[in-house]
Amino acid sequence: MTRVTVHTPETAPKESSNELAALGKQFGKVLNIHGAMAHSPVVLQSYVALQQVIGDYGTFDARTREAIALVVGNVDECTYCQSAHTVGAKAAGLSEDQTIAIRNGNIDFDDKLSTLLELTRQATANKGSVKDADWQTALDAGWSDTELTELSTHVALNLFTNYFNHLLDTDLDIPAAPSL
Structure with a gap:
């Protein structure tokens, strides 16, 4: 409760x-x-x-923002945010199977997005640190350094909501995200 x-x-x-x-x-x-x-x-x-x-x-479209949120929520194990952003991601054009793949880190449907989400996963898990080679891979995939810099704000916002939900034990009032 x-x-x-x-x-x-x-x-x-x-x-x-x-x-x-x-x-x-x-x-x-x-x-x-x-x-x-x-x-x-x-x-x-x-x-x-x-x-x-x-x-x-912001420069990211809704689909990309929701994908980032799904990764952060998964790494940070926030049930509420994974559920909320599954709903949001589907509204932004991702299929339920794609939301599961994003949460699992198995993105085989969009190579460019996959490079951004790998940085997101690393930044979330490693207190903001990412591998130089993966930063370069994202640049090579077509992300700008402006977009990669902006990623820090999206990670911070989602950590903010994840930590809030963990601290307050927010009751789920939306459909639960599919189990992984």
Whole structure:
């Protein structure tokens, strides 16, 4: 059971209520993660701010963003995020089998994406460190150094939500990701 109150826009602190209402509208309901984040305005506002910056300046399409999130969630063993981003990845055009392959690290359907996700897996598992050869492989596959730099923000955002879910033991209120 989630360790804190899962707020609605009506019960949230006033500094969280508008953002929580907007997230509820975006997702069709207030998700448990967002309602729990609303408990602390600094948490919800940080999450919203990172999402906004990515939306305003990010270079990755939705499919790539969701694939990154699936890798981070898998490496970090976040059930909630793997589930949420499986839903998001399917909405962004990936099949369920592809979401499983991404989580398993067996991406055979997109060589360019595979190189980016290998860096994502390494960065998540190794506190940001990646192998020089794999960085170069990603560049050779067509990713720019701007995109590879941006990857750090996506990893950080997803670690933020993963750690939040681990800390608060967020109850799953969306379809569970397929077992691996």
